Amino acid sequence: MANNINPDPFTTRPEIEGTFGVVTSTHWIATAIGMAILEKGGNAFDAGVATAFTLQVVEPHPTAPAATFRSSCTT
Numbered sequence: 001m002a003n004n005i006n007p008d009p010f011t012t013r014p015e016i017e018g019t020f021g022v023v024t025s026t027h028w029i030a031t032a033i034g035m036a037i038l039e040k041g042g043n044a045f046d047a048g049v050a051t052a053f054t055l056q057v058v059e060p061h062p063t064a065p066a067a068t069f070r071s072s073c074t075t
Helices: 028-039 044-058 065-074
Strands: none
Touching: 028 044
16 A cells, blocks of 8 residues: 555645546645555445545544544535
8 A cells, every 4th residue: 555655746745646546635645545445345325435534533623533534524
């Protein structure tokens, strides 16, 4: 998982490239966790749940569990 993180010096956040789908979030660690779930055979729902719970840990101030999970699953 760590070998596909491309920290470009001209961007504010690193790009994480995967082969099994797309995961986006406001924090790169949450995105990496969601991508890891997809790469290990999980589906989009599993990746959304993992991303939402990771966001609750790494960015607790702007997120609430229900709001983060709802926005992850509806977009």
